Amino acid sequence: MAQGYRIAVFASGQGSNFQNLLDASRAGGLAAEIVLLVCDKPQAPVVERARQAGVECFLFDPKAYARREDYEAEIAEKLNGLQVDLIVLAGYMRLLTPVLVEAYAGRMINIHPSLLPAFPGKNAIGQALDYGVKVTGATVHLVDGGMDTGAVVAQTVVKVKAEDTLASLEAKIHAAEQELYPQVVSWFAEGRIRVEGRKVKVLPAP
Numbered sequence: 567m568a569q570g571y572r573i574a575v576f577a578s579g580q581g582s583n584f585q586n587l588l589d590a591s592r593a594g595g596l597a598a599e600i601v602l603l604v605c606d607k608p609q610a611p612v613v614e615r616a617r618q619a620g621v622e623c624f625l626f627d628p629k630a631y632a633r634r635e636d637y638e639a640e641i642a643e644k645l646n647g648l649q650v651d652l653i654v655l656a657g658y659m660r661l662l663t664p665v666l667v668e669a670y671a672g673r674m675i676n677i678h679p680s681l682l683p684a685f686p687g688k689n690a691i692g693q694a695l696d697y698g699v700k701v702t703g704a705t706v707h708l709v710d711g712g713m714d715t716g717a718v719v720a721q722t723v724v725k726v727k728a729e730d731t732l733a734s735l736e737a738k739i740h741a742a743e744q745e746l747y748p749q750v751v752s753w754f755a756e757g758r759i760r761v762e763g764r765k766v767k768v769l770p771a772p
C-alpha cells in the first residue's frame with residue numbers, strides 16, 4: 567500500500583461516501599488517508615461526520631466571495647499546505663473553475679450516480695428511472711471544467727427492475743458507489759492509473 571497518500575474529500579450533503587471512505591481508510595481497506603473535508607454548506611450532515619472523526623474541515627460560504635475563483639484560491643492554498651495528492655468529490659454540488667481544475671488535472675475525481683455520459687447533472691437516478699432504462703449504475707470520472715464530462719475511470723452496472731422505485735434504485739446505486747469509490751481511490755494511491763486523453767487505464771496490481 568502507498569504510504570502517506572493524502573486525499574481531500576469535497577462534499578455538500580449527507581456524506582455517506584465520505585463516511586464510507588473514512589471507514590475504509592481506518593479499517594485498512596483504502597490505501598489513502600483523508601486529511602481534509604472541504605464543504606460549501608457549513609450545516610451539512612457531512613460536517614458533523616468529519617468533526618466526530620477528527621478530520622480537519624475547510625468550510626466556506628460561497629456567497630461571501632465575489633467570484634468562485636476567490637474561494638477556490640483559498641482552498642488551493644489549504645490543499646498545498648496539507649500536501650494533498652488527490653481531490654475526491656463526493657456529492658460536492660458546485661462546478662469548479664480552472665483554479666482547481668488545472669492545478670489538479672488528472673488528480674481530481676468525482677462519483678456520479680449514472681452510467682455517464684447518460685444522465686449527467688442533478689437527479690441522475692430519477693432521470694434514469696423516468697427514462698425507463700434497464701441498466702444504470704455509478705461512474706467515477708476525472709474532473710474537467712464541465713458538468714460530469716471528464717474521462718471515465720471506472721463504472722459499475724446496476725440493473726433496473728420493473729418494481730424499482732426511486733428509493734430502491736437509490737439504495738442499489740449507493741451500495742455500488744460504496745464498493746467502487748474506495749477501489750478507485752486505492753488505484754490512484756497505488757500509482758496504477760494512466761491517462762491518455764479520454765482513455766484511462768488501470769495497470770495490474772504489482
Ligand code: GRF
Nearest residue numbers: 580581582583657677678679
Ligand atoms: C452520490 O450519489 C454521488 O454519486 C453524487 O452525490 C451523492 C452524494 O451522496 N455525486 P453522499 O453525500 O455521499 O451521501
